[in-house]
Amino acid sequence: MSIVLAIDVGGTKLAGAVVDGRARILGRSRVPSPTGPDPELLYEALLTCCTAALRGADARPGDLAGIGVSCAGPMVWPSGEVSPLNMPAWRRFPLRHRLLREFEVEPVLVHNDAVGVAVGEHWKGAGVGTANLLGMTVSTGVGGGLILGGRLYHGASGNAGHVGHVIAEPDGPRCACGGHGCVEAIAAGPSTVRRALAEGWHPAEGRPADGISLASAAAAGDEIALRNIARAGRAVGIALASCAHLLDLEMVAIVGGFSQSGPPFWDALHGAFATYARMDFAAACQVIPGKLGADAPLLGAAAFVLDSERYGWDPGADR
């Protein structure tokens, strides 16, 4: 059976895994992302992680059918020059090209990590068997990827799936993108925490001011926490109603830390979705949590190569 090396590059951790066609992880490794300015140090850490995953699977580069990478955006697609927002060491870093040279394996396919999540959830997670799926991440940022007509949809420049910039509150807060009222500006964990802090919320003694603390406060009945998490859920629900109308989706599968904020988030989300998605076909779209958790981007990266008919693409020649 074919095996691939799957890589997940994020601002907090680097992960590598050797994955087979049944989505079994035969070897894996994970290290914190180096935070310094040196692009080579970051790359070396990634290689170390990959080597450990290969060793864990008792595999050599020559055994691989290819390499799939889910990487934090933005990036130039499909050439795979990456500039992850939270990893300033890499600016137009030629990740795909470097991995090609390093492992002498083709194809090497690099895509947005939120696209990796969507593919993972479609391949082996909540979306198995659906033809039209939005996979969405609600975490430090809000992103997504689209499976349409049974295949990964890339868009004109590989940027399709940016559900975080669907507009949920036209008169709402300014977004980092320069726009206003984008879902991400309202519903990302840090946006929600910032609003709660501004309204007077404080995390419990010794706890950080983050989404987990805010969710705990909401669970304990804190009004400010409840109100702001509900606003985040409502923004996601409104945006998803727009997506369901536009794309006639069967399912939206949501992953990411902040999406695990419990009923205050999900009740507001489902309430808003029910209020705004009224046409039968849109109301029929299921909005549910994903199933794969933190492995979604790794399994998606594996599927780019292992199920290229549905999830792959031609990255062009650049060896």
Next chain:
Amino acid sequence: MSIVLAIDVGGTKLAGAVVDGRARILGRSRVPSPTGPDPELLYEALLTCCTAALRGADARPGDLAGIGVSCAGPMVWPSGEVSPLNMPAWRRFPLRHRLLREFEVEPVLVHNDAVGVAVGEHWKGAGVGTANLLGMTVSTGVGGGLILGGRLYHGASGNAGHVGHVIAEPDGPRCACGGHGCVEAIAAGPSTVRRALAEGWHPAEGRPADGISLASAAAAGDEIALRNIARAGRAVGIALASCAHLLDLEMVAIVGGFSQSGPPFWDALHGAFATYARMDFAAACQVIPGKLGADAPLLGAAAFVLDSERYGWDPGADR
């Protein structure tokens, strides 16, 4: 060269045309839509129209490579049982099946008229050469169709492209669909006219209270007309920013009577789009008027059959 019969079924008129592979209209006919409750009378009027188009092209049913139909929605797709909102005579009328039996020609492909517009504009209009296009109609209603990755995208139930129900003002007016602040509730001609009337606008002596009169009033500097047309344009611009982020589109081509309301509409639309679509890839999406005018749904219907690789589908067996 193959020829097809193309049909456009709308609440005000029925149109038929014989079209060849170069999008030449070899014969055509057009009649007002009968308004009575008799489904057969409406069907007979459509047949008369088709027969006249065939006669104009000196063609017989046996010459046809198929029949394409753009019909006002909603409908059951792909089986083609139509229930046009403004044509109460037809409720789950088996239009596709009737045409199959009548002309003994296959395929007969029936889709939403807004989908026909999008396909027409992609095949031979403003969107030629694009891979990712939203074709949009702003008229009595607001609708659309999507070409993604170079092909017509249908969605789970043939309802993809309902851009009229993307949410532009979450706290805005109630929509006929039951939701709130949908583009259609704000930017359709009748919605805009109704708002202007409520604010004290009156059409000129002897003129109807419609979108054309409102656009004339705006052109003459009427403040209420200007304000309400601008609100319509802004709603479209916000919705399109959401669409451009989600789908990484190259172009949106807009047709329909109310979209011809001139600079008060288009300036507000482009202004809102520029304000809300800030990521480079989204800002790069062109938003322009369509090129085919009233022939767009007819040419799109022809293309369902004539370019089935890109625009066709399998309607299933039901003879």
